[in-house]
Amino acid sequence: MSTPLPLRPSIEHNPQSESAFFLEDDGATAILETLACEKARKILTSLATKPATTSELADRVDTSLQNVQYHLTNLLEAELIDEVGTWYSAKGTEMTVYAPTSMRLELRLKSTDGYKSIEQTL
Incomplete structure (x- = not known):
């Protein structure tokens, strides 16, 4: 018997290739x-x-659900990850799917005119 719920529909996620942030930015601390x-x-x-x-x-990281949820909340607030979809358990429970916002994260000490051309997402 097939289930009416798609257990794992494909996730359309296209993270940015690069995110840069500067130590002088407000978001750098988070x-x-x-x-x-x-x-x-x-x-x-x-x-x-x-x-x-x-x-x-x-x-995957050998820790509790509560610990993962704590870190996911922090990663979301720091804009390092996004909620990219929903999967369903065999019982029909919705489960949020997470993925990184960028595949490359750069820390820069100071912004200059040359660096301003790079899109800043954080």
């Missing part, structure tokens, strides 16, 4: 504080490989 934690970096790195749900990330 980004650096978020990435100071090793688990947060592991979650972000895992998402760069393949989009995932909270429970999949918990398995």
Whole structure:
């Protein structure tokens, strides 16, 4: 018997190729504080490989669902990841799918006219 719910519809996600932020920017503090934690970096790195749900990330980085949810909240607030879709469990529960906003993250010490041409998303 087939299920009426699509368990894992394909995810259309096209992250930016590059995001740059400058230490003098307001958002830099949130980004650096978020990435100071090793688990947060592991979650972000895992998402760069393949989009995932909270429970999949918990398995991938070997931590609790609550810990993953905490770090996902921080990563979302720092605009390092996005919610890119919804998958469904076998019981029909909606599960948010997460992916990185960019595949390359640059930290720059100072903005200059030459750097202003690069799109800043963070």
